[in-house]
Amino acid sequence: MKNLKKTLTILLLALLFGGIEAYAQNTAAPYLSRATTASGEGYGGAYTALANDASATYWNPAGLAGVTSYSFTGMYSAGLAYDRVFNTASLAYNLGEAGVIGIGFINAGVNDIMGYDEGNNQTGTFNNVNMAIGASYAFSISEALSVGVTGKYLSQDLDVVKDEGYAMDLGVKFTQEQFMVGATYQNLLGELGPDKLPHVLRAGLGLMPIPGLTAAVDLEVDDLSSDQYNAYLRFGAGYDIQVTEEFSIGVRSGMKDTELNFGGNIGFSAEPINFSIDYAYAKEPNFFGASHRIGLSINGL
Numbered sequence: 001m002k003n004l005k006k007t008l009t010i011l012l013l014a015l016l017f018g019g020i021e022a023y024a025q026n027t028a029a030p031y032l033s034r035a036t037t038a039s040g041e042g043y044g045g046a047y048t049a050l051a052n053d054a055s056a057t058y059w060n061p062a063g064l065a066g067v068t069s070y071s072f073t074g075m076y077s078a079g080l081a082y083d084r085v086f087n088t089a090s091l092a093y094n095l096g097e098a099g100v101i102g103i104g105f106i107n108a109g110v111n112d113i114m115g116y117d118e119g120n121n122q123t124g125t126f127n128n129v130n131m132a133i134g135a136s137y138a139f140s141i142s143e144a145l146s147v148g149v150t151g152k153y154l155s156q157d158l159d160v161v162k163d164e165g166y167a168m169d170l171g172v173k174f175t176q177e178q179f180m181v182g183a184t185y186q187n188l189l190g191e192l193g194p195d196k197l198p199h200v201l202r203a204g205l206g207l208m209p210i211p212g213l214t215a216a217v218d219l220e221v222d223d224l225s226s227d228q229y230n231a232y233l234r235f236g237a238g239y240d241i242q243v244t245e246e247f248s249i250g251v252r253s254g255m256k257d258t259e260l261n262f263g264g265n266i267g268f269s270a271e272p273i274n275f276s277i278d279y280a281y282a283k284e285p286n287f288f289g290a291s292h293r294i295g296l297s298i299n300g301l
Helices: 003-018 038-042 060-068
Strands: 070-078 084-094 100-116 121-142 143-160 160-177 180-192 200-207 213-222 230-242 249-257 259-270 273-283 290-300
Touching: 038 249, 038 259, 038 273, 038 290, 060 100, 060 121, 060 143, 060 160, 060 180, 060 273
Parallel strands: none
Antiparallel strands: 070 084, 070 290, 084 100, 100 121, 121 143, 143 160, 160 180, 180 200, 200 213, 213 230, 230 249, 249 259, 259 273, 273 290
Protein backbone atom coordinates (compact mmCIF):
# COMPACT_ATOMS: atom_id res chain seq x y z
CA MET A 1 0.00 0.00 0.00
CA LYS A 2 2.87 2.41 0.80
CA ASN A 3 4.44 1.79 -2.61
CA LEU A 4 1.07 2.35 -4.30
CA LYS A 5 0.60 5.64 -2.45
CA LYS A 6 4.12 6.78 -3.36
CA THR A 7 3.64 5.91 -7.04
CA LEU A 8 0.26 7.67 -7.20
CA THR A 9 1.63 10.76 -5.47
CA ILE A 10 4.51 11.12 -7.94
CA LEU A 11 2.20 10.53 -10.92
CA LEU A 12 -0.46 12.97 -9.74
CA LEU A 13 1.87 15.83 -8.93
CA ALA A 14 3.89 15.37 -12.12
CA LEU A 15 0.83 15.34 -14.34
CA LEU A 16 -0.98 18.16 -12.57
CA PHE A 17 1.91 20.58 -12.54
CA GLY A 18 4.28 19.27 -15.17
CA GLY A 19 1.97 19.49 -18.17
CA ILE A 20 0.31 16.82 -20.30
CA GLU A 21 0.53 16.34 -24.03
CA ALA A 22 -2.71 17.35 -25.76
CA TYR A 23 -5.07 15.60 -28.13
CA ALA A 24 -7.05 17.06 -31.02
CA GLN A 25 -9.94 19.45 -30.41
CA ASN A 26 -13.36 17.92 -29.69
CA THR A 27 -16.52 18.34 -27.64
CA ALA A 28 -17.31 14.71 -26.77
CA ALA A 29 -19.40 13.99 -23.64
CA PRO A 30 -20.10 17.64 -22.71
CA TYR A 31 -22.17 16.55 -19.70
CA LEU A 32 -18.91 15.65 -17.92
CA SER A 33 -18.24 19.37 -17.43
CA ARG A 34 -21.53 20.07 -15.63
CA ALA A 35 -21.83 20.56 -11.87
CA THR A 36 -22.93 17.34 -10.19
CA THR A 37 -24.27 18.79 -6.92
CA ALA A 38 -26.78 21.47 -5.99
CA SER A 39 -24.31 22.93 -3.50
CA GLY A 40 -21.58 23.29 -6.12
CA GLU A 41 -24.04 24.75 -8.62
CA GLY A 42 -25.14 27.28 -6.02
CA TYR A 43 -21.52 28.44 -5.70
CA GLY A 44 -21.45 29.02 -9.46
CA GLY A 45 -19.24 25.98 -9.99
CA ALA A 46 -16.45 27.39 -7.78
CA TYR A 47 -16.17 24.17 -5.80
CA THR A 48 -12.83 22.55 -6.64
CA ALA A 49 -11.26 23.52 -3.32
CA LEU A 50 -14.43 23.16 -1.23
CA ALA A 51 -15.60 19.61 -2.02
CA ASN A 52 -14.89 17.35 0.95
CA ASP A 53 -17.67 14.76 0.75
CA ALA A 54 -18.69 12.03 -1.71
CA SER A 55 -19.26 14.63 -4.46
CA ALA A 56 -15.47 15.03 -4.64
CA THR A 57 -15.50 11.98 -6.94
CA TYR A 58 -16.40 14.60 -9.58
CA TRP A 59 -15.18 17.97 -8.27
CA ASN A 60 -11.72 16.89 -7.09
CA PRO A 61 -10.95 13.31 -6.03
CA ALA A 62 -8.36 14.58 -3.53
CA GLY A 63 -11.25 16.12 -1.56
CA LEU A 64 -12.44 12.62 -0.65
CA ALA A 65 -9.75 12.60 2.02
CA GLY A 66 -12.08 14.89 3.98
CA VAL A 67 -14.59 12.05 4.46
CA THR A 68 -14.14 10.89 8.05
CA SER A 69 -16.68 8.05 8.03
CA TYR A 70 -19.08 7.64 5.10
CA SER A 71 -20.77 10.06 2.72
CA PHE A 72 -23.59 10.04 0.17
CA THR A 73 -24.63 12.81 -2.22
CA GLY A 74 -27.29 12.86 -4.91
CA MET A 75 -28.84 15.43 -7.23
CA TYR A 76 -31.96 15.64 -9.39
CA SER A 77 -32.31 18.28 -12.11
CA ALA A 78 -35.80 19.67 -12.71
CA GLY A 79 -37.03 21.92 -15.49
CA LEU A 80 -34.27 21.25 -18.00
CA ALA A 81 -35.23 22.52 -21.45
CA TYR A 82 -35.65 20.25 -24.48
CA ASP A 83 -36.46 17.10 -22.46
CA ARG A 84 -32.92 16.86 -21.13
CA VAL A 85 -31.96 14.67 -18.18
CA PHE A 86 -29.11 15.17 -15.71
CA ASN A 87 -29.01 13.28 -12.41
CA THR A 88 -26.11 12.20 -10.20
CA ALA A 89 -25.21 10.13 -7.14
CA SER A 90 -21.99 9.38 -5.28
CA LEU A 91 -20.87 7.38 -2.27
CA ALA A 92 -17.61 7.39 -0.27
CA TYR A 93 -16.21 5.41 2.63
CA ASN A 94 -13.19 5.98 4.86
CA LEU A 95 -10.90 2.94 5.16
CA GLY A 96 -8.79 4.41 7.93
CA GLU A 97 -5.05 4.58 7.26
CA ALA A 98 -5.60 2.94 3.86
CA GLY A 99 -7.38 6.05 2.54
CA VAL A 100 -10.87 6.78 1.20
CA ILE A 101 -12.69 5.07 -1.64
CA GLY A 102 -15.64 6.43 -3.60
CA ILE A 103 -17.95 5.75 -6.50
CA GLY A 104 -19.84 8.28 -8.61
CA PHE A 105 -22.66 7.97 -11.14
CA ILE A 106 -23.93 10.43 -13.77
CA ASN A 107 -27.00 9.90 -15.95
CA ALA A 108 -27.47 12.46 -18.73
CA GLY A 109 -29.28 12.64 -22.04
CA VAL A 110 -32.31 13.75 -24.00
CA ASN A 111 -35.67 11.99 -24.03
CA ASP A 112 -38.32 11.68 -26.74
CA ILE A 113 -36.24 12.57 -29.79
CA MET A 114 -38.29 12.12 -32.95
CA GLY A 115 -36.74 9.74 -35.47
CA TYR A 116 -37.13 9.92 -39.27
CA ASP A 117 -36.41 7.49 -42.08
CA GLU A 118 -34.77 8.27 -45.43
CA GLY A 119 -38.14 9.43 -46.78
CA ASN A 120 -38.49 11.95 -43.94
CA ASN A 121 -41.26 9.89 -42.36
CA GLN A 122 -41.54 9.81 -38.58
CA THR A 123 -40.45 6.50 -37.08
CA GLY A 124 -41.28 7.22 -33.44
CA THR A 125 -39.26 8.60 -30.58
CA PHE A 126 -36.04 7.40 -28.98
CA ASN A 127 -33.79 8.55 -26.12
CA ASN A 128 -30.18 9.65 -26.05
CA VAL A 129 -28.77 8.00 -22.91
CA ASN A 130 -25.34 8.85 -21.52
CA MET A 131 -23.81 7.32 -18.42
CA ALA A 132 -20.59 7.77 -16.48
CA ILE A 133 -19.46 5.59 -13.58
CA GLY A 134 -16.36 6.59 -11.66
CA ALA A 135 -14.32 4.75 -9.03
CA SER A 136 -12.15 7.00 -6.85
CA TYR A 137 -9.36 6.66 -4.32
CA ALA A 138 -7.79 9.37 -2.15
CA PHE A 139 -5.31 9.52 0.69
CA SER A 140 -3.57 12.13 2.83
CA ILE A 141 0.16 12.71 2.43
CA SER A 142 0.09 14.92 5.51
CA GLU A 143 -2.54 16.63 7.65
CA ALA A 144 -2.76 19.41 5.09
CA LEU A 145 -2.08 17.72 1.72
CA SER A 146 -4.10 15.02 -0.05
CA VAL A 147 -4.17 13.51 -3.54
CA GLY A 148 -6.74 11.45 -5.39
CA VAL A 149 -7.57 9.69 -8.64
CA THR A 150 -10.81 8.70 -10.40
CA GLY A 151 -11.15 6.14 -13.17
CA LYS A 152 -14.27 6.56 -15.31
CA TYR A 153 -16.26 4.23 -17.55
CA LEU A 154 -18.47 6.01 -20.10
CA SER A 155 -21.31 4.81 -22.31
CA GLN A 156 -23.39 6.54 -24.95
CA ASP A 157 -26.56 5.16 -26.53
CA LEU A 158 -28.11 7.14 -29.39
CA ASP A 159 -30.60 4.60 -30.76
CA VAL A 160 -28.55 2.69 -33.37
CA VAL A 161 -25.24 4.30 -32.39
CA LYS A 162 -23.63 2.99 -29.21
CA ASP A 163 -20.18 3.87 -27.88
CA GLU A 164 -18.11 3.14 -24.80
CA GLY A 165 -15.06 4.83 -23.37
CA TYR A 166 -12.75 5.47 -20.44
CA ALA A 167 -11.05 8.42 -18.76
CA MET A 168 -9.12 9.36 -15.63
CA ASP A 169 -9.21 12.39 -13.31
CA LEU A 170 -6.37 13.46 -11.02
CA GLY A 171 -6.59 15.79 -8.05
CA VAL A 172 -4.61 17.46 -5.29
CA LYS A 173 -5.82 19.53 -2.34
CA PHE A 174 -4.15 21.57 0.39
CA THR A 175 -6.05 22.64 3.52
CA GLN A 176 -4.66 24.90 6.22
CA GLU A 177 -7.16 25.93 8.90
CA GLN A 178 -9.67 28.21 7.09
CA PHE A 179 -7.83 28.22 3.75
CA MET A 180 -8.12 25.64 0.97
CA VAL A 181 -6.59 25.27 -2.48
CA GLY A 182 -7.27 22.48 -4.93
CA ALA A 183 -6.60 21.46 -8.52
CA THR A 184 -7.88 18.70 -10.76
CA TYR A 185 -7.07 17.53 -14.27
CA GLN A 186 -10.02 15.76 -15.88
CA ASN A 187 -10.40 13.30 -18.75
CA LEU A 188 -6.77 12.29 -18.97
CA LEU A 189 -6.37 9.56 -21.65
CA GLY A 190 -10.12 9.92 -22.22
CA GLU A 191 -11.86 8.31 -25.18
CA LEU A 192 -15.51 7.77 -26.09
CA GLY A 193 -15.92 5.62 -29.16
CA PRO A 194 -13.84 7.19 -31.94
CA ASP A 195 -13.55 10.55 -30.13
CA LYS A 196 -10.98 11.86 -27.70
CA LEU A 197 -12.39 13.59 -24.63
CA PRO A 198 -11.42 17.25 -24.06
CA HIS A 199 -8.99 17.76 -21.19
CA VAL A 200 -10.17 20.12 -18.45
CA LEU A 201 -7.99 21.78 -15.82
CA ARG A 202 -9.59 23.41 -12.77
CA ALA A 203 -7.82 25.19 -9.93
CA GLY A 204 -9.68 26.69 -7.00
CA LEU A 205 -9.28 28.66 -3.78
CA GLY A 206 -11.58 28.55 -0.78
CA LEU A 207 -11.61 30.79 2.27
CA MET A 208 -13.64 30.86 5.49
CA PRO A 209 -12.72 34.28 6.96
CA ILE A 210 -15.34 34.22 9.74
CA PRO A 211 -17.54 31.45 11.16
CA GLY A 212 -20.31 30.58 8.72
CA LEU A 213 -18.96 32.54 5.73
CA THR A 214 -17.35 30.73 2.78
CA ALA A 215 -15.93 32.34 -0.37
CA ALA A 216 -14.46 30.53 -3.37
CA VAL A 217 -13.03 31.17 -6.81
CA ASP A 218 -12.22 28.69 -9.59
CA LEU A 219 -10.24 29.02 -12.79
CA GLU A 220 -11.33 26.49 -15.39
CA VAL A 221 -9.49 25.90 -18.64
CA ASP A 222 -11.41 23.60 -20.95
CA ASP A 223 -10.37 21.73 -24.07
CA LEU A 224 -6.69 21.78 -23.18
CA SER A 225 -6.49 18.94 -25.70
CA SER A 226 -6.47 21.56 -28.47
CA ASP A 227 -4.85 24.92 -29.19
CA GLN A 228 -8.29 26.58 -29.05
CA TYR A 229 -8.93 26.24 -25.33
CA ASN A 230 -11.08 28.62 -23.28
CA ALA A 231 -10.57 29.90 -19.75
CA TYR A 232 -13.30 30.88 -17.28
CA LEU A 233 -13.34 32.43 -13.82
CA ARG A 234 -16.10 31.35 -11.46
CA PHE A 235 -16.95 32.94 -8.13
CA GLY A 236 -19.15 31.89 -5.25
CA ALA A 237 -19.98 32.70 -1.64
CA GLY A 238 -22.20 31.19 1.01
CA TYR A 239 -23.29 31.83 4.57
CA ASP A 240 -24.47 29.16 7.02
CA ILE A 241 -26.31 29.81 10.27
CA GLN A 242 -26.37 27.26 13.07
CA VAL A 243 -29.89 27.86 14.40
CA THR A 244 -29.68 25.12 17.05
CA GLU A 245 -27.24 22.30 17.77
CA GLU A 246 -29.24 20.07 15.43
CA PHE A 247 -30.59 22.51 12.80
CA SER A 248 -28.86 24.84 10.34
CA ILE A 249 -29.75 26.87 7.26
CA GLY A 250 -27.57 28.35 4.56
CA VAL A 251 -27.66 30.56 1.48
CA ARG A 252 -25.22 30.77 -1.40
CA SER A 253 -24.72 32.50 -4.72
CA GLY A 254 -22.21 32.36 -7.53
CA MET A 255 -21.28 33.62 -10.98
CA LYS A 256 -20.91 31.00 -13.70
CA ASP A 257 -20.44 31.71 -17.40
CA THR A 258 -21.74 35.30 -16.91
CA GLU A 259 -24.90 33.90 -15.29
CA LEU A 260 -25.86 34.33 -11.63
CA ASN A 261 -26.79 31.18 -9.70
CA PHE A 262 -28.16 31.05 -6.19
CA GLY A 263 -29.39 28.48 -3.71
CA GLY A 264 -29.53 27.32 -0.13
CA ASN A 265 -29.71 24.36 2.18
CA ILE A 266 -31.37 23.02 5.30
CA GLY A 267 -29.25 20.79 7.51
CA PHE A 268 -30.02 18.44 10.40
CA SER A 269 -27.47 16.79 12.68
CA ALA A 270 -28.20 13.88 14.97
CA GLU A 271 -25.58 11.39 16.07
CA PRO A 272 -24.23 9.65 14.12
CA ILE A 273 -25.25 11.43 10.87
CA ASN A 274 -25.55 14.84 9.26
CA PHE A 275 -28.39 15.24 6.77
CA SER A 276 -28.77 18.14 4.31
CA ILE A 277 -31.24 19.10 1.58
CA ASP A 278 -29.78 21.49 -1.00
CA TYR A 279 -31.32 23.62 -3.72
CA ALA A 280 -29.86 25.69 -6.56
CA TYR A 281 -31.41 27.87 -9.24
CA ALA A 282 -29.10 27.55 -12.22
CA LYS A 283 -29.09 29.65 -15.36
CA GLU A 284 -27.53 28.14 -18.44
CA PRO A 285 -25.95 30.02 -21.36
CA ASN A 286 -27.50 30.57 -24.76
CA PHE A 287 -31.09 29.40 -25.19
CA PHE A 288 -31.27 26.70 -22.50
CA GLY A 289 -32.78 29.00 -19.87
CA ALA A 290 -32.98 28.30 -16.13
CA SER A 291 -33.53 25.07 -14.23
CA HIS A 292 -33.52 23.73 -10.70
CA ARG A 293 -31.14 21.41 -8.84
CA ILE A 294 -32.34 19.49 -5.81
CA GLY A 295 -29.71 17.70 -3.76
CA LEU A 296 -29.42 15.39 -0.81
CA SER A 297 -26.32 14.67 1.26
CA ILE A 298 -25.81 12.30 4.19
CA ASN A 299 -22.53 12.23 6.06
CA GLY A 300 -21.38 10.14 8.98
CA LEU A 301 -20.11 12.12 11.97
